[in-house]
Amino acid sequence: MNTNFQSYNQQQNWLFPPSIEELVPIEHPVRVVNGIIEQLDLNLLIEEYSKEGKPSYHPKMMLKVMVYAYMDNTYSSRKIERAMRENINFMWLAAQQVADHNTIARFRSKKLKSIFKDIFKQVVLLLAEEGLITLKEVFTDGTKIESVAGRYTFVWGNAIKTRKEKMVEQLEEMWQYAQSIADEEDSDPVPPDFKKIDSEKVERTANKIAEIISKNPRASGRAKAKLRYIQKNFPQNLDRYEEQEKTLAGRGSYSKTDPDATFMRMKDDHMQNGQLKPGYNVQLSSESQFVIHYTLHQTTNDLNTLKPHLDTFESLYEFLPEQLTADAGYGSEENYEFLEEKGIGTYVKYSTFDKEQGILKSKRKKKNEGFHRDKLYYSQEQDHYICPMGQPMENIGERKGKTKSGYLQKSSMYQAQNCQGCPLRTGCFKAKGNRIVERNHALEGYKEKVRENLLSEMGIIKRRQRTADVEPVFAQIKSNRNFNRFTHRGIEKVELEFGLHALAHNLRKKSA
Template structure:
């Protein structure tokens, strides 16, 4: 029985061969990339090229290929080169030109590094011209993305501190031993200060110890061996520790194979046990799920990232948003004050806001009449009143400095006499009179935040935040499978995430 098939002949020639242009659908995302980049001012990128030497591939073409590659989940330069040879969409963008993987890598790491933020800004402003974003209301959040560095190549600040203290202690013990057996002319009435040791101090002290022990019949062979070990190893070790401390800066850790990466607790841990891994803290601000601002940080939490994040926003657009909505990770006195100074209306939770609002939190509050927050405060006379009606006068005022250098003022109030109070056991457990601490500025900002968050608009913004900024991270990390950087160094990973952010905006525009 004869089967009925469509004609198939590979040797059949085309009378009118189609052009690549005809093979690309009108609504294909590659056309969005092409159209958007055609409208950009690429003079800063062009200036990154030298006038001398062989002609280069046009930066406009290279940028189109790079952006579309990230939209297509193609991040390897070798795979991008392969796509330029075989993929009709890449061939259309490049006009059939094929750049080798080294040229593509140099374009990404060298040509784009100083101009990419400007390119990203121009694309966002084009979105604003089309009415897709207004740059007035933003939703801010952060996520941690793992570095390409080895997971077990850590250097801990506390470990360095412990090692230096141990070395200082051993050096002091050897000094005391040497002094105990030294002749009268070799004794030193003013011993070195071993609280802080450096390479020079260790070398000088080791020389003095060696001078006393050498040829001294009272010195044991074990002590001489230990002195030789100190003279040989301690100066080099101290120099290494000091170099590592310089790399640490204000951080608690870094990776040996990517010194810019900090060890952070990742939610997307492959072991599912909250393992610490080297990574970066990525901050974004979104509007209608478009990314309008992004920054990368080495801080393990979000509190200290808001100021540089807003500074980057202001640098890009020469303006600031009218409102900013964020979760409790940003709720601090410093950030509330920052938003107030910048004229931004913040809808930012503080750490106990959710507990206050749930039923269990409200019940706990009702059952805790002796809690500090339930005590009556006389603002005019600056004193509290305890549950028994006793005045709690202000006894001290202290200033605390945060990691970022921000200064907070904390006041202390004490009851005059709690002895014999019939409710003392339920009021507090201390032996002396009850003392409470209060940061009045923070309480003021928390009350304003509470009013904003509980307003009708605040409730809308709280609901919208979870549907605006969080899905962006979910899309990039889960749908695009971007869970680990492929480059090392803060500047390079910032550019890498920027390409993902730009590709995300292009994809959403074409959706």
């Protein structure tokens, strides 16, 4: 029998019991959390507490526990409470105090909600003081993260519009029917204006139709049944649609169980087929793989997020970065103009940059690609294009339009002189008449400047750095830490949730 074992006795007492301090390794990440938060000014957080009533747990202790919990992938308030009882690292941070899960949940959702960005900023500035970042150049990108809302709880703006149009059609049909059987006394050749309908207008119109039908014995039973349906359902449906449109606030969709979430095309499902799910568009700026700034948006693309993202950056830090690098999802006249006005060095691709440089090759070559507008020669001096047959396409005027954000754009229109009988007609274009092409001079000017920046020695370095800087941050948070879905509802709460993940990422990287 082998008796070569170390001594094991659970009843053995310690002559000098160890302290918790001795049980936490010197290089452990929990010490980084403790050291960083000890340097922060928490006056804003302290002001969230009342001076009356039962003494609260110290906000510094609660903040340390909360941040370390996210570093430890412990997000549930009940699991955090259990960790404060059982986990030596949590016990050390909390000085062996144990807050119940309700207190932890209230601290996260109420105390941190309005002041967390200030805490995040202070940590970023401490990283800058240590020389880990400069805050002068940032790499910006976006990703979509699914909401905790139900995946089949959608409300679509287009569906509401279609239903209202069908209501108008039925009302007009009923009005015409009523007029066809109306007496001369009730006849009204001018129909109501149904361009904008509401419950009151529908109710008035339905009552007028009912009055005409009730007087005429020739009214069909089908018409009476249809009218009863309109009177019963249309007003309340319109009130509901009006409330839904207020919630949409210009968006194309929202979720019934998380009205702030918009249905977006996600690429992270097991089929990799881009399913529509409720979610938020997370915008992130990084430097040296540290998160510098983050914002959450309800828009489905990145194009209209750059300005509000940088506006909040400036509001938070009271300055802007000197250089910004981003992919083609942000390349627009509005964004280029904004970056130029702010004096930010721009390394932001436009949609066709990679194709121009041969970086992006389409899997299937499009027919007649050689006749595309970008392939035509444009003479800046004479302000005209040259068509594939060598004939000038003269400027015939301007077209103005507004983007979804309200930005005004102007484009010049150029028309060919005589396309009839041209041997290249079938390959050049298919519309009737002479071909017209459009040119946004302001955008083309910005593209020329950006192209020069991107193709410079510094631009090549920036483009390589972007894929190695901001994208690994998303990979670390979403894939390595398995954060693919929010656990809270409402844009304020999910922004705080992502902020805790971003802060935990920064401290985890610092301690690596």
